[in-house]
Amino acid sequence: MKKMGCLTVFLIAACCLFLIYSRRPANTTAAVTAPAKYNNLPEVLLVNADHPLPDTYAPKELVNLYAQKRHFLLANSSIELEREAFEAANRMFKLAEDEDMNGFILTSGYRTREKQAELYAENTDGTAQRPGCSEHETGLAFDVTTRYDAGTFEDTPQFKWLIEHCWDFGFILRYPKDKTNVTGIAYESWHYRYVGEEAAKIIHENGWTLEEYCAARK
Numbered sequence: 001m002k003k004m005g006c007l008t009v010f011l012i013a014a015c016c017l018f019l020i021y022s023r024r025p026a027n028t029t030a031a032v033t034a035p036a037k038y039n040n041l042p043e044v045l046l047v048n049a050d051h052p053l054p055d056t057y058a059p060k061e062l063v064n065l066y067a068q069k070r071h072f073l074l075a076n077s078s079i080e081l082e083r084e085a086f087e088a089a090n091r092m093f094k095l096a097e098d099e100d101m102n103g104f105i106l107t108s109g110y111r112t113r114e115k116q117a118e119l120y121a122e123n124t125d126g127t128a129q130r131p132g133c134s135e136h137e138t139g140l141a142f143d144v145t146t147r148y149d150a151g152t153f154e155d156t157p158q159f160k161w162l163i164e165h166c167w168d169f170g171f172i173l174r175y176p177k178d179k180t181n182v183t184g185i186a187y188e189s190w191h192y193r194y195v196g197e198e199a200a201k202i203i204h205e206n207g208w209t210l211e212e213y214c215a216a217r218k
């Protein structure tokens with residue numbers, strides 16, 4: 001009888017342990033967390049068809065590029081950029097100059113919403129963005145070509161140089177050829193956006209667009 005009692009106690013204890021452990025979630029220790037590199041990504045202003053600039057948006061400090069000491073050329077004397085973007089661009093084109101990569105011409109910078117509305121109204125091939133949805137309204141984007149551009153900017157050594165170096169100075173090629181399905185914008189070899197050095201480096205290393213960067217940041 002004593003043996004039977006021990007066996008009963010043992011069986012009850014075994015059943016209790018089984019119930020306790022079988023009710024435990026399988027992977028309580030594997031909590032889902034975003035990979036560390038996606039945490040603390042710096043915030044970057046996203047402007048596209050789904051993310052228009054607020055009506056109240058105003059650039060911080062626009063500078064007229066014609067009035068600055070520059071290491072690049074201008075298509076006209078009224079082109080403006082945010083100071084931070086201008087200074088980064090100037091450092092970048094200074095390096096280009098030092099490496100005998102000359103002849104960059106900035107053709108467009110900041111646009112007011114009114115100017116963008118005009119371009120949008122005049123545009124016939126659907127390439128202009130709706131007013132409020134163009135990065136040019138931030139003062140953080142420029143269009144560029146070269147003095148030696150015989151057809152497309154993409155075919156010039158200046159383009160190749162810019163692709164290799166722009167991210168080091170905080171700029172990204174905003175509308176890459178292989179990402180039109182993500183950006184919703186046709187490939188533009190000439191349009192560069194200032195996002196700051198840290199974000200540009202992360203975007204470059206991951207082969208992201210700004211849309212993908214902003215999605216990973218959340």
Ligand SMILES: [Zn+2]
Pocket residue numbers: 108136141142143190191192
């Ligand atoms: Zn542009």
